[in-house]
Amino acid sequence: MPAATVAQLHLSDLIDMTELERALHNRHVRRQRHPRLPLHIYNYTVDVQYDRLWTPVTRTCRGLIADDAGVVVARPFPKFFNMGDPLNGDLDLDAPATVTDKMDGSLGVLYPDAEEGGYAIATRGSFTSPQALHATRVWRERYAGRVAVDPAVTYLFEIIYPAGRIVINYHGMDDLVLLGGIDTLTGAHIQAEDLDWPGPKVPVFEYATLRQALTAPDRADAEGFVVQVWQDADRPTLVKIKQDDYKALHRILTGVTARTAWEYLAVNACRHLVTHRKEWASLLALDPARAEQIVAVGDDWLATLIEGVPDEFHTWLRSVIDALNAHAAAIVANVTAFANLASYVYDGDRKAMVREVLAHEHSGAVFNVIDGADIAAYAWKAVYPDADKPWLTISEDVA
Structure with a gap:
């Protein structure tokens, strides 16, 4: 970038650096270094989406790119939300608006790359994602040298x-x-x-206000709209409007159900009990290959589980995970308390204790606790979800 002709913005001019360091430490923002260039890309993490930890820093770090000196070289749209989200604030339905198509691809951020023909394209959190590499290839093969790039502007694309x-x-x-x-x-x-x-440029529609966009009929093969509401003289408030048929189709194609969540939770809760992969079959009645696949994902299993899932499904996913964890923990606590009580009351009289324990709902697990065994696998097998609880049947929380 020709710095002599373009005024520079430092990260400290844009966000609170103390808050940024705190977000990095808490893993609310991830910083990735470019493999060749002295550049870093900042992006909010899955924990922020999952727990809705939206702050000025996490909203701004949505593909933000800066060099080693902290000079911002690419500045994408900040995080924006679905219609109805309280974080949108009070929206004027009749303020002037610009309504564009909500394209269903990956965000591409153009950034300077002096070593390789002038520019390259990153995705929201990576210089080297498959989408970023593909977009950069398209740029260089089809557009490099044909576009009079304004170095003061961050160009933003949908990668399709x-x-x-x-x-x-x-x-x-x-x-x-x-x-x-x-x-x-x-x-x-x-x-x-x-x-x-x-x-190609994003299609623009003739709806003049947010109210008009909200009453627009659904379109075939479309995700919805992005609406720029110009109720602020300086810059618009961006709002997403997603069609119901798109949201339903997305649920089907993601294919994540309560049972998928159970698999990840159960495997990670019980992997300390497994010494050979075949044991997964008896321990959790789970295909060993599937269990090993989950183990291989490691601690980032949650990010893997919800990869590509829009924000509105995170509330549903959290409720499923919280419910499964709570149910399994309750079984362990109940069984452990009963086992301790029975051991105390009968104090070595095993025959008398057996009659009492056999009446318990989880009698086998009670005996295991009395004998000092770990009952994590028992608890997780007990909370295996019913087959009729996929996302498809859960009403959406579009808040």
């Missing part, structure tokens, strides 16, 4: 290609769709139509 499909079928489309830009220094929004771009 068949292998990166989420839900919407774009019928073989493989391109970079320009969403617009952000003035890197000021944060001002720049519409796609005001930027030089020979490729």
Whole structure:
């Protein structure tokens, strides 16, 4: 980037550096270094999405790129939310609005790369994700040298290609769709139509207000809208409106059910009991190959479980995980308390104790505790979810 002609923004001008360091320490923000360049990309983590830990720092770190000196070289849209989310604040339904298509791909962030032809494209949290590498290849093969890039602007794209499909079928489309830009220094929004771009630009609709967008009919093969509500003279409030049919289809395609959550929780709770992979079959009645696959994921299993899942499903997932954990813990606590009481009351009279224990709902587990065995696997087998509880049957919380 020609620094002599472009005013610079430092991270400290944009966010509180103490809060950033705290977010990094607490793993609310992840910082990834570029493999070649003195650049870092900052992105909020799955914990922030899961627990809704939204702050000025976590909302700003959504693909933010800065160099080693802390100079911001790319500044994407800050995190924005679905219609109805309280974090949107009070929205003026009749304020002027710009309504664009909500494209169903990956966000691409153009950033300077002097070593490799001038520019490259990152995704929201990575310089080297498959989507980022594909987008950079498209940029260099199709657009590099054809675009008069304004170095003061962060260009933002939707990366659309068949292998990166989420839900919407774009019928073989493989391109970079320009969403617009952000003035890197000021944060001002720049519409796609005001930027030089020979490729496709995000469709813009004629709805003049948020109210009109909310009453628009669903469209075939569409995710919904992104609405820029211009109730602030300086910059808009961005709001997502997702179609019901898209949300339903997304639930089907993600394929994550309560049983999927149980598998990850049970395997991680019981892996200390397994010395040979075949033991998973008897321990949890789980296919050993599936159990080993989950073990291999490691401590990032939650991120793997909800990869690609929109924010509105996190509330549902949290309720499933919390309920399973609570139910398993309750069984362990109940059985342990009863076993301790029986051991105390009968004090070595095993024959008399057996009659009492056999009347307990979890008699086998009670005997195991009395004999000093771990009952984690028993508890998790006991809370295995019914087959009729996939996301598809859960009403959505779009808050």
